[in-house]
Amino acid sequence: MEETIVQEQDKKGSYRDSVATISKEGKRNFINPKKPKGRLYNLRTWFSVFYLIVFFTLPFIKVYDEPLLMLNVLERKFIIFSMVFWPQDFFIFGIAMLTFVVFVILFTVVFGRIFCGWACPQTIFMEMVFRKIEYWIDGDSAKQKQLKEMPWNAEKARKRIVKFIVFFAISFILANFFLAYLISMDKVLEYVQNPGANIGTLISLLIFTSVFFFVYWWFREQACIVVCPYGRLQGVLLDKNSIVVAYDRKRGEPRGKLKKKEDHDCKCTDCKEDGACKSIAPKLEIAKPQSDCIDCFACVRVCPTGIDIRNGTQLECVNCTACIDACDAIMTSIQKPTGLVRYASENSIVNGVQIKFTTRIKAYTAVLTLLLSLLVFLLVSRTDLDARLMRTAGMTYTSLPDGRISNLYNLKLANKTHNDIPFTLKLENTNGEIEFVGTANMVVKKEDYSHVQFFIKLDRSLVKGWKTPIEIGMYQNDKKIKTIEAKFIGPEIYN
Numbered sequence: 001m002e003e004t005i006v007q008e009q010d011k012k013g014s015y016r017d018s019v020a021t022i023s024k025e026g027k028r029n030f031i032n033p034k035k036p037k038g039r040l041y042n043l044r045t046w047f048s049v050f051y052l053i054v055f056f057t058l059p060f061i062k063v064y065d066e067p068l069l070m071l072n073v074l075e076r077k078f079i080i081f082s083m084v085f086w087p088q089d090f091f092i093f094g095i096a097m098l099t100f101v102v103f104v105i106l107f108t109v110v111f112g113r114i115f116c117g118w119a120c121p122q123t124i125f126m127e128m129v130f131r132k133i134e135y136w137i138d139g140d141s142a143k144q145k146q147l148k149e150m151p152w153n154a155e156k157a158r159k160r161i162v163k164f165i166v167f168f169a170i171s172f173i174l175a176n177f178f179l180a181y182l183i184s185m186d187k188v189l190e191y192v193q194n195p196g197a198n199i200g201t202l203i204s205l206l207i208f209t210s211v212f213f214f215v216y217w218w219f220r221e222q223a224c225i226v227v228c229p230y231g232r233l234q235g236v237l238l239d240k241n242s243i244v245v246a247y248d249r250k251r252g253e254p255r256g257k258l259k260k261k262e263d264h265d266c267k268c269t270d271c272k273e274d275g276a277c278k279s280i281a282p283k284l285e286i287a288k289p290q291s292d293c294i295d296c297f298a299c300v301r302v303c304p305t306g307i308d309i310r311n312g313t314q315l316e317c318v319n320c321t322a323c324i325d326a327c328d329a330i331m332t333s334i335q336k337p338t339g340l341v342r343y344a345s346e347n348s349i350v351n352g353v354q355i356k357f358t359t360r361i362k363a364y365t366a367v368l369t370l371l372l373s374l375l376v377f378l379l380v381s382r383t384d385l386d387a388r389l390m391r392t393a394g395m396t397y398t399s400l401p402d403g404r405i406s407n408l409y410n411l412k413l414a415n416k417t418h419n420d421i422p423f424t425l426k427l428e429n430t431n432g433e434i435e436f437v438g439t440a441n442m443v444v445k446k447e448d449y450s451h452v453q454f455f456i457k458l459d460r461s462l463v464k465g466w467k468t469p470i471e472i473g474m475y476q477n478d479k480k481i482k483t484i485e486a487k488f489i490g491p492e493i494y495n
Contacts (some may be wrong), residue, residue, distance in 0.1 A: 020306030020316060031221060032148075033131075034141040034301040038325025044118060048128035059180035059188075062420035066447070067184045074182075077442030077447070083379075084416045084447050088386045092378050099371040104230070106364040108237040112313075116230065117320035122215075122223050125174070127304060127320065130167060130216045137163045141301065164217075167480060171212035175205050195212070221305045225316050238313065240346035245319045247310045247341050248349050258334070292340050298330050299323035299341055309341055311472055340386035385421055385444065386414040387474065389484050392453075397489045404457045405490050408437075411452040415444040421476055425454070428471040428483065432458040456488065462492030 023029045061068040063082035064455040078093075085092065088339040107115065137159055138144045150156055178190045179201075188285060191198045216221055224231055238244065293310065300308045302323060305316035309323045327341040347353040376381040400406055415421050422443045425434055437453040444450040456470070465489040474482040 007022075017226065021225065028222075029306070030148075031304060031306040032141045032144040033304045033306075033322070034326075035135050036302045036322035036325055038329060040321040041325050044321065045128065047118060048124050051124055052129070055121075056177060059177060059185040060449035067180075070181065070184050071406045072182055072184075079344050082418075084418070086386070086414050086416060088388075089382065089413055089416075092375070092382065094372060095375050095378060099368065102364060102368045102371055105237055106361070106368055106382060107192070108230075109239065109242055109361060110366060112238060112242050113230070113234060113317065113319045114243075116224065117245075120224075120318070120361060121319065122152055122228070124319060126220060128215060129170065131304070133166055133170075135165065137166070139347065167217050168209070168213050171216065172205075172209045174212050175208040178208065179205060224318055225305065231315055231318075234313075239358075239360070242344050243343055244313050245309060245317060245321060245324060245341065246313065246344045246349060248292075248339070248344070248347070249310070250349060252291055252310065252340055254291055255293040255295040256291050258294050258296075279359055292336050293333065294330065294334065296330055298302070298326040302326045324466065337453075357435075382416075383482065384415070384417045385423075385474070385482060386416065387482055388485055389472070391486075391489070395489070400457065400493075403460055405460055405463055405488075406455045406457045407488055408453070408455055409486065411454070411484075413444045413450040413452070415446055415448055415450070418446050420444065420446050421481075423481070424475045426473045426475065427456070428464055428473045430468075431456065432456055432462065432470075434472075458488060458490075460490075465490065466492050 018024075021029050021031060058069055059067060066082070066084075067079055068082060070077070072078065073124050076087045086318060104115075135145070138147055147156060147159065176188055176192075191201050195202050202387045211460045297308075298305070299310070300323075302325070303309070304320060304322065305318065307314050310318065321343075324341050324343075328338040331338045331340055345354075347356075362404060388411070390410050390412075392410055395408055398406045398408075411425075413423075420443055424442065427434065433456070435455045435457065437455070440452050440454065441450060442452075456472075458468075458470075462468070466489065472484040472486060473480050
């Protein structure tokens with residue numbers, strides 16, 4: 001049956017080797033989808049409202065006078081839910097990114113591209129912000145096409161200018177908030193109050209604004225099809241057990257058009273001699289052989305990427321569920337069961353088999369569990385004060401006039417907490433003296449670096465050879481917070 005369907009579709013035209021957003025001439029084919037409506041679209045709208053509230057309020061939330069979330073790439077400082085991460089924690093980020101990638105793979109294998117349609121920022125802003133504004137200014141799909149084809153006049157100019165200004169203004173707001181996630185909202189507000197003193201930042205902001213404007217004004221769904229690697233990965237991540245937005249071809253094929261038939265079972269006296277009635281009551285029926293799909297193309301008209309979901313899962317599909325709502329509305333109107341297009345897997349449609357916990361899913365789950373366990377361990381065992389002790393480059397040891405031997409060390413400290421940390425240093429496993437170079441700052445400021453240089457002096461009798469292991473205790477208010485191990489260089493001992 002499936003082979004017959006594919007052959008019939010191929011007779012109508014090729015769809016497997018083309019993209020809906022590109023015309024036969026190779027030019028851009030702009031999509032003007034019909035405004036969706038329905039249960040799932042309402043759910044997506046409410047989720048988007050919550051999403052946007054979180055997005056626009058998160059930069060204003062502070063913990064310990066610091067942003068709750070900040071990814072400052074320039075200063076290599078990251079704050080994630082009030083936890084400060086520095087370059088020394090890069091390995092934690094590596095494990096976190098690897099964990100995220102495996103999670104995305106596992107989630108896609110099971111649930112398809114539901115993230116793209118429901119939670120991706122590109123989809124949220126395009127479909128739930130800019131597209132809604134477009135419907136408000138230009139009207140629905142038919143009016144948008146009429147506006148595009150009509151010659152330039154006062155109405156068209158007015159709508160284009162208003163749309164341009166609104167789109168650019170929203171893009172500018174988005175650019176400011178994305179910048180706030182990088183450098184904090186406090187700095188963004190500081191730049192806004194004095195833009196003349198931060199010309200470089202203003203130029204960067206305008207560049208990002210132009211990028212956002214270009215994406216949502218012209219590039220649109222091409223960002224998902226051409227730029228986003230997630231869509232490209234879809235082909236290798238999905239299998240027949242993955243839950244996607246799918247068309248139930250067993251119910252819908254072969255497709256049949258609705259046609260009118262005349263009801264001659266009338267009781268009026270206006271019938272002609274040939275039996276034709278002047279007051280015919282038209283009825284709609286599905287053409288034989290009966291099937292649920294009436295080939296109305298409602299699912300195609302609402303698709304933001306212009307695909308026909310009846311051709312199967314495709315690269316352009318972002319699982320936005322607009323086609324589900326459109327098809328359910330048609331099925332309800334012709335008194336057929338809903339769900340002709342629904343969330344389902346290939347196996348559940350063809351064989352009636354629900355999702356299985358396959359070997360592939362088990363393997364990804366095991367890897368994800370292992371990575372999550374490792375990530376949790378690294379986060380729990382992460383120290384608040386990072387210390388790195390190194391001997392001064394190019395120097396070995398110095399013999400002092402009193403017979404002792406000294407080594408010069410550099411101690412670099414990174415405070416990952418929101419509080420200042422005062423500290424003292426003590427030799428733990430040997431007797432000796434620690435002498436600081438100059439005026440040592442024995443306090444590491446919050447979320448800052450500190451550098452201390454000092455000599456360690458040991459009696460010659462305590463030096464066991466070329467490298468003698470020593471331990472230095474780091475104390476805060478007489479409480480040990482860290483033990484630092486080092487090598488003390490001395491003269492070689494010959495027996």
